[in-house]
Amino acid sequence: MENLGLLKLQLLYYGIRAGEGLPSPLANPFGLVHLVLPDKTPVSVHRNDNGRESPFTLKKDGARFHLDIADRECVPVKWTPPLTCYQKKTSSGLPVADILTVHGDFIAVHPSHACRFGQSGLSCRYCGSSKELSQHPPFTPRDLVEAVQIVLKEKRCDLVALSSGRVDTDDGGVEKLAMWVAEIRKHLNVLISLDLVPPASNDWIDQTYAMGVDAVYYDTDFFNPNDEPKKDFEKHKTRQLEALEYAGKIFPTGAVLSHLVVGLEPLEETKKSIDLLIDRGVVPVLTYFPPYDGSSLRARWTATPEAIVPLYAHLYERLVRTHINPQWVQQYDVVLTPLEGRFFSEQSARYHLKLKHFYETGFGRALRFGLAGLRRHLRVREVPRG
Amino acid sequence: MKIKIDTRPLWIVLLSRWWRFPVYVLLGYFLYRSYGLTPPTGLTIEGFRALMVFLTCLILWVFHLLPLPITGLFALVAPPLMGVMSVKQAFTFFGSEPVFFILGVFILAAALLKSGLSTRLALRLLRSSAKSPKRLILQVMFASALLSFIMSEHAVAAMMFPLVVIITQALQFQPQGGSYGRILFLAMAWGCVVGGIATMLGGGRVPLAVGILQESGFGTITFLEWSRAVFPIVLVLFAFCYVLLTRYYPIDVDSVEEADKTLAEQVAKLGRPLLEEHFLGLLLVGAVLGWMFLGHRIGMATISILAVVLLFMFRVVSWEDLQENVEWGIILMYGGAIGISSILNSTGAGLWLAHTYVVPHLHSPWILIAVLSLATILLTEAMSNSAVVAVLLPIGMSVAKSFGLDPKVTVFAVGTASGLAYALPMSTPSVALAYSSGYLRLKEVVVPAAIMVAVSYGALLLTAKFWWPLLGIRI
Ligand code: SF4
Numbered sequence: 001m002e003n004l005g006l007l008k009l010q011l012l013y014y015g016i017r018a019g020e021g022l023p024s025p026l027a028n029p030f031g032l033v034h035l036v037l038p039d040k041t042p043v044s045v046h047r048n049d050n051g052r053e054s055p056f057t058l059k060k061d062g063a064r065f066h067l068d069i070a071d072r073e074c075v076p077v078k079w080t081p082p083l084t085c086y087q088k089k090t091s092s093g094l095p096v097a098d099i100l101t102v103h104g105d106f107i108a109v110h111p112s113h114a115c116r117f118g119q120s121g122l123s124c125r126y127c128g129s130s131k132e133l134s135q136h137p138p139f140t141p142r143d144l145v146e147a148v149q150i151v152l153k154e155k156r157c158d159l160v161a162l163s164s165g166r167v168d169t170d171d172g173g174v175e176k177l178a179m180w181v182a183e184i185r186k187h188l189n190v191l192i193s194l195d196l197v198p199p200a201s202n203d204w205i206d207q208t209y210a211m212g213v214d215a216v217y218y219d220t221d222f223f224n225p226n227d228e229p230k231k232d233f234e235k236h237k238t239r240q241l242e243a244l245e246y247a248g249k250i251f252p253t254g255a256v257l258s259h260l261v262v263g264l265e266p267l268e269e270t271k272k273s274i275d276l277l278i279d280r281g282v283v284p285v286l287t288y289f290p291p292y293d294g295s296s297l298r299a300r301w302t303a304t305p306e307a308i309v310p311l312y313a314h315l316y317e318r319l320v321r322t323h324i325n326p327q328w329v330q331q332y333d334v335v336l337t338p339l340e341g342r343f344f345s346e347q348s349a350r351y352h353l354k355l356k357h358f359y360e361t362g363f364g365r366a367l368r369f370g371l372a373g374l375r376r377h378l379r380v381r382e383v384p385r386g
Numbered sequence: 387m388k389i390k391i392d393t394r395p396l397w398i399v400l401l402s403r404w405w406r407f408p409v410y411v412l413l414g415y416f417l418y419r420s421y422g423l424t425p426p427t428g429l430t431i432e433g434f435r436a437l438m439v440f441l442t443c444l445i446l447w448v449f450h451l452l453p454l455p456i457t458g459l460f461a462l463v464a465p466p467l468m469g470v471m472s473v474k475q476a477f478t479f480f481g482s483e484p485v486f487f488i489l490g491v492f493i494l495a496a497a498l499l500k501s502g503l504s505t506r507l508a509l510r511l512l513r514s515s516a517k518s519p520k521r522l523i524l525q526v527m528f529a530s531a532l533l534s535f536i537m538s539e540h541a542v543a544a545m546m547f548p549l550v551v552i553i554t555q556a557l558q559f560q561p562q563g564g565s566y567g568r569i570l571f572l573a574m575a576w577g578c579v580v581g582g583i584a585t586m587l588g589g590g591r592v593p594l595a596v597g598i599l600q601e602s603g604f605g606t607i608t609f610l611e612w613s614r615a616v617f618p619i620v621l622v623l624f625a626f627c628y629v630l631l632t633r634y635y636p637i638d639v640d641s642v643e644e645a646d647k648t649l650a651e652q653v654a655k656l657g658r659p660l661l662e663e664h665f666l667g668l669l670l671v672g673a674v675l676g677w678m679f680l681g682h683r684i685g686m687a688t689i690s691i692l693a694v695v696l697l698f699m700f701r702v703v704s705w706e707d708l709q710e711n712v713e714w715g716i717i718l719m720y721g722g723a724i725g726i727s728s729i730l731n732s733t734g735a736g737l738w739l740a741h742t743y744v745v746p747h748l749h750s751p752w753i754l755i756a757v758l759s760l761a762t763i764l765l766t767e768a769m770s771n772s773a774v775v776a777v778l779l780p781i782g783m784s785v786a787k788s789f790g791l792d793p794k795v796t797v798f799a800v801g802t803a804s805g806l807a808y809a810l811p812m813s814t815p816s817v818a819l820a821y822s823s824g825y826l827r828l829k830e831v832v833v834p835a836a837i838m839v840a841v842s843y844g845a846l847l848l849t850a851k852f853w854w855p856l857l858g859i860r861i
Contacts, residue, residue, distance in 0.1 A: 203388065210389040250391045378399045382387040384822075 002075055005312065005343030008043045008336050009305035011035075011056060013290045015048030019059035019068065025082055026058075029097045033058065034080035034333065035065075041340065042080075042104050044333040046292070053293045085154045090146040092139075099139050099147040106159040106193075106330035107148060111139075111180050141183035148188055158365065159330050160184055161217070163195040172199035172218075172243075174208050185212040189369055193255075193330070195219060198243035205247045210380040214372050215255035215328045217285070218244055241280060248281025252375060254325030256281065262288045262311065263303030271314055278318050283326060286311060287335050309344050316341025320349075327356060406451050413442050421468060428742070433735035435468040440726050440735070440780070447773040448765075454773055455715035458722025465729055479725030483687040484597025488590050489717055490690025494670065495537040495587075496711035497703045503663045504545050506656055508533060512549065513649045519566060520632055522642045526550060526573040527631075530816075531581025531624055536670060538589045539582030539805075543816035546574045549652070551823065556648035557639060561824035564638035568825045569631050575820035576631070576808060576838065580623045582816075583805040585613050586677070586686075590716050591771045593686075595801035597724045598779050602731040604793040609677040609686065611857070615798050618853050622845045623806075627838060634834045662702045669693055669702075716772065723776035727783075736784030744785045751789045751861050755799050758782045759846050762803035763839060767813045771804040795861055799850065806842040809835035 016033060018026055027033045032044040035058070048054040055070035058079070067075045086097035101108045139147075148160060162180055164173025173196045181192055193215035199205060208216060222237040247256040260273050270286070277284045288308065291297035315338050319326050326338040339356065342349035358364035392399050417438060425434030439461065446457040462480070466473040498504040511529035512522075526546070533542040550570050559567035582588030586596070586609055600606045676689040697703060730736040748754050758778065765774045782796035807813030809832055811821040820826055850861060 206389045206391045209391055249393050375396070378396065378403055379392045381390050381392055383390045385388050 002069075002072070003343055004037050004039055004041050005336060005340050006305055006309060007037060007075065008041060008340065009288065009308065009312075011043050011045045012288055012334070012336070013305050014054040014056060015046040015293065016067070017049050017054050017057045018047060019057045021060050022058060023060075023079075023081065026079075028082040028101075029086055030101060032334075034082070035067075036078040036080065038076065042333040044103065048293055050294075083151065083154055085150045088150050090139075090143045090150070092143055094137065094139050094143050094147075096147045096150050098137065099144055100151065102151055102155065102157065104330065104333045105157050106161055107151060107157050107190075108161050108163070109144060109180075110163045110165065111141075111144070112163075112165045112176065141180050144180065145183055145187045148184070148190070152188075157190065158359075158368075159191040159193055159214075160188070161193045161195065161330065164197070167197055170200035171204045171207075172197040174199065174204050174211075178211055181212050191215065191369065191372060193217060193257075193328075197221075198240040198247075200239070202243065202246045205243065205250050208247075209250050209376065212376070214252070215257065216247060216251060217257045217259065218247065218282075220244070220258055241276070244277065244282045245280040250379075252325070252328075252372070253281065253323070254283050254319075255328045257283045257285050257329060259287050260284045262286050262308055263290060263301060267303065267308060267311055270311055274311070274315050274318065278315075278322055278324065281324065283319065283324055283329060283338060284315060285329050285335060285338070286315060312336055312338075312341040313344035314341075316345050316349075317347055320347050326352060327359065409445075409449075409451060413445065417442055417464070417468065426742075429735060429738045430733060432470045433730075433733035433738060436465060436470050436726070436729045436733045437735040437739060439464040439468055439470070440730055443722070443726055444777050447777055448769060450769075450773075453715065454770055455718035455722075458719035461722030461726040465726070470729060470733065476725060479601065479728060480721040482597055482601050482721070482724050483685055484593045484600065484724065485717060485720050486687035487586075487690050488593040488720060489712075490687065490694050491587055491593070492538070492590075492712045492716070493694045493708055494673065494690065494697070495541045496708045497666060497697055498537055498670070499541055499545055499711055500703050500707045501660075501663055501666055502656065503659070503666050504533060504537060504542070505549070506659060506663065508542075508546055508549055509649060509653050509656065512553075513646070513653060517642050517646055519637050519639050519642050522553070522645060523569055523573045523632060524628055526553075526570055527577035527580075527624070527628060530574050530577030531584075531620075534578045534581030534588045535585050536587050536674065538587065539578040540589070540815035540819075542581070543575060543578045543819045546578070547819050547823070549649075550574050552648055552652065553642075553645040554823075554825070556644045557642060558644075559825075565635040566637055566639045567823075568830065569635050569637070571820040571823045571825045572831070572834075573627075573631055575816040576627050577624075578816040579806065579808060579814060580620055580627055583616055583802050584620045585609070587674075589771065589805060590713075590720065591775045591804045592801045594720050594723060594772055595775050595779055595797045595804075597720060598727040598775070599783065599793060599797045601724050601728040602780075602783060602793070603728075604783065604787075606682070607794055607797060608682045610679075610681075612798075612801075614857055615854060615859065616802050616849070618849045619802060619842075619845045623838075623842055626841050626845075630834055630837060634837075662700075665700055666697070666702050669696055719772060719776075723772070727776070727780035730780045731784070736780050737787065739781060740784035740788045744781065745788045748785070748789075751786070751791045751795075754782070754785055754789060754791070755795065755850055755861055756847060758785075758796060759799045759803040760843060762800050763806055763843055766804045766807045767810050767839075769812075771807065771814060774804045775800055791861065792859070795850075795854075795859055798854070798859065799846065802846055803843075806839070806846075808838045808842075 027047060031046055033047060034042070034044050036042050057068040059066055059068050065077050065079045067077050069075065083102055086095065088096050090096070090099070099109065151157060162177050164177055167173040167176070174194070177194055184190065184192055191214040192212060194208065194213050195217045196208070196219065198218045198220060220240050222233065222240060244256060244258060258277055260270055262270055274284045290301055290303065319338050329337045329339070339349065339352055359368050420435065420438040423434070425431050442464070443457055443461045446452050446460065447454065452460070462476050465471050466476045508529045511532060512525050517525065530542055530546050554567045554570060557566070561567065586592045592612060596607050673689055673693040677686055681689060748757065762774055762778055765778070779796060779800045782800055783793035786793045786796045807817060811818040854861070
């Protein structure tokens with residue numbers, strides 16, 4: 001039997017070839033094929049028909065799908081057709097696909113269309129092509145709410161993730177997203193997460209939680225060796241870590257997340273970064289975006305799926321030991337989630353899996369949303385200034 | 387206001403925010419159970435139920451389980467629900483005269499604030515050239531106290547506060563610096579407290595006390611009677627407070643010339659008084675004279691409402707301006723407090739309570755006055771002074787009646803004592819405002835405040851012993 005964790009990593013690394021007689025369209029508008037591996041493990045895979053490397057071919061056998069793997073046993077999979085609602089339009093005439101992207105049970109939105117990738121013209125696999133996104137017409141919070149409502153009619157989603165894009169302001173991007181959060185809160189019963197930069201003062205973190213945000217992804221920049229070293233690097237790093245630690249106390253346990261990009265630096269370094277984050281109550285999300293087959297970077301890429309397995313095992317085990325809830329990581333089809341690190345570990349994941357399955361029920365979902373609201377109601381206070 | 391996230395363990399947060407719920411349920415259950423119980427001997431069924439409602443309101447008021455006005459409303463609807471009286475009867479307590487008197491007084495005070503006349507008066511009282519630091523303290527106290535004769539003390543404090551801030555800024559003080567800034571803020575707060583007991587206009591508690599007396603059928607107290615009875619206390623406390631503030635804390639400035647200049651600038655900024663201010667001033671003088679000399683004949687409320695009508699006839703202020711400056715909620719609280727106290731009296735529950743539980747332990751009317759004033763002074767440090775009046779006076783009056791004393795005596799004692807709060811920020815809005823300046827810390831205030839409390843208590847008892855008999859108030 002395949003190790004499902006490793007299989008998912010390999011799929012992210014190699015992509016798939018498409019066999020004969022597959023339905024069309026096979027992929028979503030951003031080129032990703034949505035599959036569900038056994039044990040309800042979702043993965044969104046890019047097509048690698050022309051590549052030399054991919055050992056995986058998606059095949060259809062009657063009504064069933066399976067992955068045909070070179071020299072290995074076939075693995076039954078489920079194929080999820082791309083959402084038809086992407087083509088639908090909001091009342092102002094904007095197609096849903098121009099506004100948001102759906103991954104598993106979360107919806108990714110980039111209100112400003114101005115992330116680093118979007119500006120540079122590079123293509124990002126995470127939420128589709130930023131290059132194209134940045135050329136889309138701007139939309140309003142009202143459009144977004146309508147688009148989410150359209151999606152929700154077709155598919156159950158639990159969380160809307162809003163990205164602030166690349167910001168240099170003290171608030172880390174919160175202010176810019178406030179009106180979007182307010183509009184979503186007003187009309188929809190969903191969880192909200194924001195992608196932000198750690199702010200200059202902790203008051204912004206209080207503000208973020210109070211305005212109705214359930215989880216935050218902080219985009220730290222001191223981990224990435226490719227970035228230009230900043231002036232006052234140490235001071236900057238200390239402040240960012242301080243902000244992460246503070247946020248860990250404000251948000252529910254496990255709801256403060258930060259990306260660590262796997263493969264750009266030696267794996268030992270990434271392991272240290274995992275510990276650094278977990279020690280501050282932050283859940284590291286290991287994003288594994290290996291360069292596509294055929295690119296020059298791919299030739300130099302050493303972080304193969306097999307090589308990075310210990311990292312995921314380490315992450316999972318440390319989370320279990322520190323009692324940090326791994327359920328908040330929603331990007332589960334384009335990354336291997338911390339909870340999926342269980343495939344590489346001896347530690348039992350029974351409790352977390354039970355909780356995950358409970359949250360997937362109607363009652364569990366309602367309870368989760370209700371408790372998130374109640375927690376906010378209890379914790380947020382207004383106090384006199386000074 | 388700013389947002390803060392409470393990071394204490396969730397169960398503590400839950401307990402601190404929702405502890406009231408189980409108490410509400412218990413109180414509801416208590417009322418429900420008492421509905422079916424047989425009253426103790428000597429008490430009618432209505433009296434028994436009225437007493438249960440009173441006890442419930444007492445708990446709600448003392449522990450501030452609901453906003454005071456909401457408890458007031460509850461006090462009005464609970465007796466009909468418990469079958470003590472009809473709904474119609476219960477709601478008539480809102481029509482009691484003191485409620486309308488205080489409504490008028492609040493509106494006039496709001497007009498004074500809004501028009502800027504009170505600020506002009508305060509600046510007049512504060513400004514005089516070449517002041518010494520001690521003189522400035524005296525003037526801050528004097529202005530605060532004198533204005534509290536005609537406006538409720540918290541309105542005066544709200545108006546004086548920015549002026550004192552301007553003075554401290556002009557003198558370049560820092561909150562954690564020397565002690566002169568602290569003295570100024572205390573002079574403002576305690577000046578308001580002392581001045582606030584002098585007349586019926588210094589706050590709502592005296593009209594409330596008089597209202598409770600009146601609606602319980604024990605006669606009334608006129609504007610002049612009140613001021614005559616408490617004036618010696620005001621004089622003694624004012625003088626003592628000045629001496630205490632200037633002796634207890636070191637005066638660590640040599641000159642206050644800068645403050646004087648700044649005050650002069652403020653006066654200049656105000657310009658000439660407007661026609662409206664002149665009119666308002668005249669109206670106020672007329673109203674005070676009316677309360678003093680005609681109040682007992684045509685009614686205190688009639689005069690204050692008439693003054694308000696004139697205010698609007700001459701367009702001195704607009705209704706919108708007033709709306710945000712009047713404490714409408716207090717009116718509701720007073721209606722309820724007067725109502726429940728009157729019900730206690732009419733059903734005989736107050737008297738029964740006094741006879742059964744209080745009178746056997748008090749051996750003379752003097753002990754009653756001493757205990758009642760002490761309880762009031764101590765409670766008012768931690769509770770709203772109107773709530774203290776609402777809780778203590780109905781029982782006090784019943785006990786007084788059992789001793790054959792005129793219940794008015796208890797109104798003088800409780801009404802005065804409930805205004806004398808000095809130490810804690812929650813005691814009265816003027817003290818709370820002084821704390822909000824950042825210049826005061828409890829540990830630096832507690833000793834002089836305790837001295838003020840002791841002297842206030844002594845002054846009240848001595849006045850009751852030697853001055854009140856001269857006015858025909860005998861204990
Ligand atoms: S995932 Fe990040 S980098 Fe990729 S398009 Fe979205 S915002 Fe840009």
